[in-house]
Amino acid sequence: MSLTESGSRPDRSAIQLSPMKVPKASDVLANELRERILTGEFAEGTGLPAERDLVTQTRMSRTTVREALRILEVQGLIRIKAGRTGGAFVQQPGEEAMASTVNLLIRGRRIRLAALLETREAIEPFCAQLAATHRTPEELEILEEANRLMSNDSADLPQFLQANVDWHVAVARASHNELLSGLMAALSRAIYAATEDEKFVDVEVRHATIHAHATITDAIREQDADAAVRRMKRHVHSYAEEVLKGDRQQIDVS
Amino acid sequence: MSLTESGSRPDRSAIQLSPMKVPKASDVLANELRERILTGEFAEGTGLPAERDLVTQTRMSRTTVREALRILEVQGLIRIKAGRTGGAFVQQPGEEAMASTVNLLIRGRRIRLAALLETREAIEPFCAQLAATHRTPEELEILEEANRLMSNDSADLPQFLQANVDWHVAVARASHNELLSGLMAALSRAIYAATEDEKFVDVEVRHATIHAHATITDAIREQDADAAVRRMKRHVHSYAEEVLKGDRQQIDVS
DNA sequence: TGGTAACTTAGGTCTAACCATTAGGCCAAT
DNA sequence: ATTGGCCTAATGGTTAGACCTAAGTTACCA
Numbered sequence: 339m340s341l342t343e344s345g346s347r348p349d350r351s352a353i354q355l356s357p358m359k360v361p362k363a364s365d366v367l368a369n370e371l372r373e374r375i376l377t378g379e380f381a382e383g384t385g386l387p388a389e390r391d392l393v394t395q396t397r398m399s400r401t402t403v404r405e406a407l408r409i410l411e412v413q414g415l416i417r418i419k420a421g422r423t424g425g426a427f428v429q430q431p432g433e434e435a436m437a438s439t440v441n442l443l444i445r446g447r448r449i450r451l452a453a454l455l456e457t458r459e460a461i462e463p464f465c466a467q468l469a470a471t472h473r474t475p476e477e478l479e480i481l482e483e484a485n486r487l488m489s490n491d492s493a494d495l496p497q498f499l500q501a502n503v504d505w506h507v508a509v510a511r512a513s514h515n516e517l518l519s520g521l522m523a524a525l526s527r528a529i530y531a532a533t534e535d536e537k538f539v540d541v542e543v544r545h546a547t548i549h550a551h552a553t554i555t556d557a558i559r560e561q562d563a564d565a566a567v568r569r570m571k572r573h574v575h576s577y578a579e580e581v582l583k584g585d586r587q588q589i590d591v592s
Numbered sequence: 593m594s595l596t597e598s599g600s601r602p603d604r605s606a607i608q609l610s611p612m613k614v615p616k617a618s619d620v621l622a623n624e625l626r627e628r629i630l631t632g633e634f635a636e637g638t639g640l641p642a643e644r645d646l647v648t649q650t651r652m653s654r655t656t657v658r659e660a661l662r663i664l665e666v667q668g669l670i671r672i673k674a675g676r677t678g679g680a681f682v683q684q685p686g687e688e689a690m691a692s693t694v695n696l697l698i699r700g701r702r703i704r705l706a707a708l709l710e711t712r713e714a715i716e717p718f719c720a721q722l723a724a725t726h727r728t729p730e731e732l733e734i735l736e737e738a739n740r741l742m743s744n745d746s747a748d749l750p751q752f753l754q755a756n757v758d759w760h761v762a763v764a765r766a767s768h769n770e771l772l773s774g775l776m777a778a779l780s781r782a783i784y785a786a787t788e789d790e791k792f793v794d795v796e797v798r799h800a801t802i803h804a805h806a807t808i809t810d811a812i813r814e815q816d817a818d819a820a821v822r823r824m825k826r827h828v829h830s831y832a833e834e835v836l837k838g839d840r841q842q843i844d845v846s
Numbered sequence: 847t848g849g850t851a852a853c854t855t856a857g858g859t860c861t862a863a864c865c866a867t868t869a870g871g872c873c874a875a876t
Numbered sequence: 877a878t879t880g881g882c883c884t885a886a887t888g889g890t891t892a893g894a895c896c897t898a899a900g901t902t903a904c905c906a
Contacts, residue, residue: 360898362858364662376699388887399860401655404888408618408659412666413696420888421868430700431693439685439693442667443774445630446684453769456722460772464714515707518714520697521775614867616889642856653891658857674857675899 363398364405371406375415375428386416386426414438433523440524451532455578458525459571462506465522466554466570468513470563477512481555484508488548496534498544503530505551509570512558533581543580547573617652618659625660629669629682640670640680668692687777694778705786709832712779713825716760719776720808720824722767724817731766735809738762742802750788752798757784759805763824766812787835797834801827 361369374380387395392403407426410416414435416426443449469477484505488498503526510522550573557565615623628634641649646657661680664670668689670680697703723731738759742752757780764776804827811819 364858376696378702390887401861402859405659405662405858407888408662409666412663413693415696415700418888419868420866422886423869424867424887426888431696432701435693436697439667439689440771442630442669442685443690443771446669447686447770448632449771453771456718456769457771457775460715460718464710468710515710516701517694517697517703517707517711521711618889644856655892656890659889672857673899674897676855677900678856678898680857 363402364409367392367396367398367403367406368409371410372413372415375410375430380428382429384428386428388425433520436520437524437527440521441528444528451529452578452582454525454529454532455574455581458522458529459574459578461518461521461525462509462574463567463571465510465513465515465518466558467563467567468515468518469509470558470561470566472514473512473558473561477508478555478559480508481505481512481558485548485551485555488544488551499530499534502547503527509554509558547577550576617656618663621646621650621652621657621660622663625664626667626669629664629684634682636683638682640682642679687774690774691778691781694775695782698782705783706832706836708779708783708786709828709835712776712783713828713832715772715775715779716763716828717821717825719764719767719769719772720812721817721821722769722772723763724812724815724820726768727766727812727815731762732809732813734762735759735766735812739802739805739809742798742805753784753788756801757781763808763812801831804830 371386380386386392386407389400389403389407392398393400396403407416407418410426411418414431415429417429418424418426444454484501487493487501488505490497493501506526507519507523510519513519550569554566554569554573557563557569625640634640640646640661643654643657643661646652647654650657661670661672664680665672668685669683671683672678672680698708738755741747741755742759744751747755760780761773761777764773767773804823808820808823808827811817811823
């Protein structure tokens with residue numbers, strides 16, 4: 339119909355609307371709760387009202403309330419416990435949530451092991467630099483404990499690899515940058531999972547790793563940021579070359 | 593009681609059990625579907641059976657089936673559409689899932705803007721280095737288009753900032769490392785959100801940014817990895833200093 | 847030919863009930 | 877004093893069935 343038409347009907351074009359999106363009820367509740375959690379309105383560990391209480395308060399059905407809670411649980415914003423003293427308890431997302439997402443990305447997108455190692459080469463020297471600047475005595479002690487575990491000749495391969503991961507994560511944590519440490523925790527687990535059954539971790543590699551960790555830890559102890567970044571760069575780069583030596587193709591991780 | 597005791601009762605410590613976890617029905621189904629999606633058993637875009645079909649196939653209730661689907665949806669593994677041709681369609685997690693988790697982490701953990709900028713300083717020079725090595729002509733064209741948009745004097749601040757983000761993300765994508773580009777996409781959005789209403793983006797900063805992007809793009813075009821990493825390092829570092837100039841304290845992002 | 851009404855199929859929401867898990871208290875048997 | 881049996885209460889987990897809403901498909905009629 340024409341805009342200038344003056345027929346028997348009023349001009350319906352006088353009012354124009356754009357496509358609107360109608361949110362789902364469970365999303366509305368999830369969004370509301372998420373905002374209030376993220377802004378810190380509820381302290382960590384606070385218990386949300388019981389499901390049936392949320393039903394009466396929101397006038398939504400229990401199905402809808404439960405879907406909202408499930409969303410928040412998957413996002414790592416609440417932890418749900420069953421039983422008498424159960425309920426939904428507030429928590430802030432942490433390394434777990436980050437590691438979970440990174441793992442899904444890696445597996446779903448078939449991220450090459452080479453890309454994982456590349457990413458670590460990008461992040462970790464910087465972590466070492468920050469760690470050298472900001473490390474506390476306690477964090478230094480954790481680093482040295484991990485080194486002791488790795489040097490223990492009676493340790494088997496899984497123990498060695500676990501202590502290896504622990505050391506790397508400890509360096510990241512000592513950077514006092516929670517984003518970096520979250521990333522490194524996720525990355526380290528993924529690299530660990532991808533290399534644990536490789537045969538390349540021979541005695542020579544183990545000794546080289548122990549020595550590298552020791553010298554980097556020294557730099558962090560002395561708060562020598564330049565040495566820390568330089569040595570870490572060399573360490574992760576040579577480790578990456580070692581892993582990829584016999585493994586030149588684009589092998590995915592899953 | 594002692595382990596060597598030989599009294600009238602048998603030694604109860606002979607059997608030791610660890611705490612056991614009993615999975616929920618919805619988790620069982622979600623895990624099953626997640627594995628099959630991640631291993632690529634279903635091509636991207638494939639439609640899962642309708643909810644009511646999953647009910648008959650699994651003998652679970654519709655509520656349980658829906659909870660499982662909701663879990664996968666939040667994890668970015670399926671996309672759910674209503675209506676006649678609706679249903680759950682397989683997708684692999686991508687930048688959105690990563691960006692969403694990073695944002696939750698940043699907001700919930702009150703990550704300082706300084707930490708965001710630090711993290712970018714760690715990642716982005718490496719992206720530039722890889723981009724210089726691997727960039728395709730098409731990716732180069734995207735970089736130059738973003739530069740053109742930013743140089744357009746008639747562009748307002750939001751357009752400038754958006755083109756800025758686009759350029760940075762394009763550099764990351766040109767690295768051909770999906771993990772890095774996912775991280776940078778998430779980071780860029782967060783930094784954009786944290787700085788968009790800052791007043792510091794004056795004419796001088798805009799010109800400096802345009803110039804820096806141009807020289808970095810040159811290095812990527814010429815596949816000069818050393819120059820690319822050096823210039824990017826300088827660019828993001830000076831940008832960070834500019835942002836934090838009047839803003840020395842540990843301001844969080846939320 | 848064009849529009850619109852009716853149908854169909856999918857997800858979204860609600861209700862009501864029952865099951866399962868956990869904490870705590872009480873008490874009888876040993 | 878310890879152990880196991882038993883009950884109660886509170887909470888999340890699960891089920892069944894109905895109805896609502898969104899969005900393609902089809903058929904029909906002016």
